[in-house]
Each structure stands twice: as structure tokens, then as C-alpha cells.
Amino acid sequence: MTAATHSQTERAIELFHALSDETRLEIIELLRKGERCVCELTDTLDAAQSRLSFHLRVLKDAGIVRDRKDGRWVHYELDPEVFEEVEALISAMKPLAVSRSEACCA
Amino acid sequence: MTAATHSQTERAIELFHALSDETRLEIIELLRKGERCVCELTDTLDAAQSRLSFHLRVLKDAGIVRDRKDGRWVHYELDPEVFEEVEALISAMKPLAVSRSEACCA
DNA sequence: GTCTCCGAACAATATTTATTGATGCGTCGG
DNA sequence: CCGACGCATCAATAAATATTGTTCGGAGAC
Numbered sequence: 136m137t138a139a140t141h142s143q144t145e146r147a148i149e150l151f152h153a154l155s156d157e158t159r160l161e162i163i164e165l166l167r168k169g170e171r172c173v174c175e176l177t178d179t180l181d182a183a184q185s186r187l188s189f190h191l192r193v194l195k196d197a198g199i200v201r202d203r204k205d206g207r208w209v210h211y212e213l214d215p216e217v218f219e220e221v222e223a224l225i226s227a228m229k230p231l232a233v234s235r236s237e238a239c240c241a
Numbered sequence: 242m243t244a245a246t247h248s249q250t251e252r253a254i255e256l257f258h259a260l261s262d263e264t265r266l267e268i269i270e271l272l273r274k275g276e277r278c279v280c281e282l283t284d285t286l287d288a289a290q291s292r293l294s295f296h297l298r299v300l301k302d303a304g305i306v307r308d309r310k311d312g313r314w315v316h317y318e319l320d321p322e323v324f325e326e327v328e329a330l331i332s333a334m335k336p337l338a339v340s341r342s343e344a345c346c347a
Numbered sequence: 348g349t350c351t352c353c354g355a356a357c358a359a360t361a362t363t364t365a366t367t368g369a370t371g372c373g374t375c376g377g
Numbered sequence: 378c379c380g381a382c383g384c385a386t387c388a389a390t391a392a393a394t395a396t397t398g399t400t401c402g403g404a405g406a407c
Contacts, residue, residue, distance in 0.1 A: 148261050155257035156395090160250055160334075167337050173354060186396060188355055207353050207404045213336045225327050228266075230319045231273050262365090279384060292366060294385055313374045313383050 147224050150217070153197035158182065158190045163213065166200065170212040253330050256323070259303035264288065264296045269319065272306065276318040 153159060161180055165171055173191065177184050191211060194200040198217050203210045247255070259265060267286055271277055279297065283290050297317060300306040304323050309316045 144263060144266055147266060148263060151257045151261035152394095155254050155261050157250060157254060158395095160253060163334050167334065169336075174352095183397070184354065185356085185398075189395075192355080204403095209354060213334075215336055218331055218335050221331050222328060225324055225331070228269050228273065228319075229324050230275075230321050258364095264365095280382095289367070290384070291368075291386080295365075298385080315384060 143224075143227075149197050150199070150221055150224065153193050153199055154221075156190065156193075158186070159194055162187070162190060162194060162211075163199065166211060166213045170203070170210045172205075172208045172210045174208065176211070249330075249333075255303050256305070256327055256330065259299050259305055260327075262296065262299075264292070265300055268293070268296060268300060268317075269305070272317060272319045276309070276316045278311075278314045278316045280314065282317070 154163075158180070162176060165176060165179060171179075173184065173187060176182075176187050176191075180187065191200065191202075195202060195211075198214055198220075200211045201214050203212070260269075264286070268282060271282060271285060277285075279290065279293060282288075282293050282297075286293065297306065297308075301308060301317075304320055304326075306317045307320050309318070
């Protein structure tokens with residue numbers, strides 16, 4: 136369900152899109168220091184709960200964060216593996232060390 | 242003008258946003274093999290010229306591609322340095338190897 | 348059970364972003 | 378000079394995303 140419907144390109148779009156939002160980058164910055172519950176994120180980021188819930192879902196769907204239920208709280212933490220994946224995607228974009236190609240129209 | 246108004250976070254948003262679009266990723270994939278003029282991109286991607294021009298501008302503003310005027314043609318190529326920058330941004334997001342923090346609310 | 352709290356999900360709206368077609372500017376060929 | 382070409386830019390529209398307030402379900406406290 137997570138895979139198979141995802142081409143490499145679609146996966147890249149999903150990941151980069153998830154990373155291209157200020158609120159979500161702030162969440163990531165907070166989670167670098169360790170697991171946090173939603174309530175603490177709303178306090179720290181001074182954001183409405185429904186808004187954070189939305190952004191956390193984007194991050195979770197992209198595989199950037201994981202959640203863990205604990206009683207009535209939900210704790211989120213970064214998934215370290217996803218960053219390797221992003222790095223691989225970036226590497227796959229780097230220019231090939233190829234001799235200057237023919238000018239296409241000169 | 243390009244800098245100084247950009248915080249680290251704003252820069253990350255700009256870069257990841259530029260990378261989170263299918264057309265733009267296709268452009269990047271084509272440019273990996275070397276410089277291309279707009280006319281060739283429109284042919285290969287079968288996209289309207291004004292549309293490509295728009296996306297090329299997004300990529301250029303983000304510093305992902307460079308353009309070079311040559312008579313009436315404009316050639317675009319990847320800027321290799323930007324990928325190092327993206328990698329640095331990713332590294333700066335990785336979880337800190339820190340002991341499990343206190344549960345915030347348990 | 349009932350009440351309260353935490354958080355997800357929904358619906359309506361606001362805001363951004365992308366697409367399309369038209370226009371304009373510079374360059375080359377005649 | 379004139380016409381064709383290559384590309385950027387603009388204006389209008391379409392489409393995708395985000396925000397807000399509300400509702401709903403699960404989990405503890407009593």
C-alpha cells in the first residue's frame with residue numbers, strides 16, 4: 136500500500152513536497168532532539184492542533200516521522216532511515232560526469 | 242538580492258519546493274546528461290513553451306540550473322554545487338544522537 | 348456510567364501554485 | 378528594413394494546498 140503505486144519520481148515529489156513547508160521543517164527541527172507528543176508541539180510552535188495534525192500526517196505519509204500511541208497521547212519521532220533515502224534521491228540527480236554534449240541547436 | 246533576505250529555513254523551502262514537481266524533476270533528469278536549450282526540452286517533454294519557461298525560472302531562482310544565452314537560444318544546465326547544499330540541509334535535519342528525552346506528558 | 352482530555356478527520360474557506368494563450372523583446376536571415 | 382524564430386513575461390483561469398473551526402472517537406479519571 137505504501138509502495139508499488141509509487142514510481143521513483145512520485146516518491147521524490149512526495150518527500151520534497153513534505154519538506155517544503157515551514158511548519159513541517161519546524162516540526163522536524165523539534166523532533167531532532169527526540170520524540171515529542173502532539174500537545175508539546177502545539178505549545179512550542181504555537182499552532183492550532185488541527186493544523187499540526189494535518190502537517191504531521193503529511194510527514195507521516197511521507198515516512199519522515201513515525202507515531203506511537205501511549206494512552207491518550209500520540210508521540211512522534213523522526214524516522215532516521217528516510218534521510219538516507221533523500222540523500223540517494225539527490226545523488227541520482229547530480230549531473231553525470233559526461234563530456235560536453237552536442238549543442239542541440241547552434 | 243538573492244541572499245540576505247533568506248534564512249536557512251526559507252532557503253530549504255525554496256529548494257525543496259523547486260524539487261517537488263514532476264515537470265521540474267523531468268527537466269533535471271534531462272539536464273543530467275548535459276546542457277540543453279529550451280527548444281529541445283519542449284520537444285522532449287512535449288510541454289508548452291511558456292510552461293517550461295515557468296518551471297525553468299523556478300529552478301533558476303532556486304539556483305538549481307544556470308542559463309547561458311547563445312544567439313537566440315538559451316541553454317540550461319545543472320549547477321552541480323547546489324546538490325552539495327541540499328545534502329547539507331538534509332544532514333542538518335537528521336536526528337541528533339541523543340539519549341531518549343523525557344516523555345513530555347505521560 | 349459520565350466527564351474531560353488528546354488527537355484525528357471533516358467541511359468550508361482562503362491562499363498558493365500551475366496552466367494556458369497572448370504579447371513583447373531580442374536575434375538571425377533575407 | 379522586414380519577417381520568422383526562440384524565449385520570457387503577463388493576465389486570466391484552473392487546480393492544488395493550507396488554514397480554521399467543528400465534530401468525532403478513544404482513553405483515562407472520577
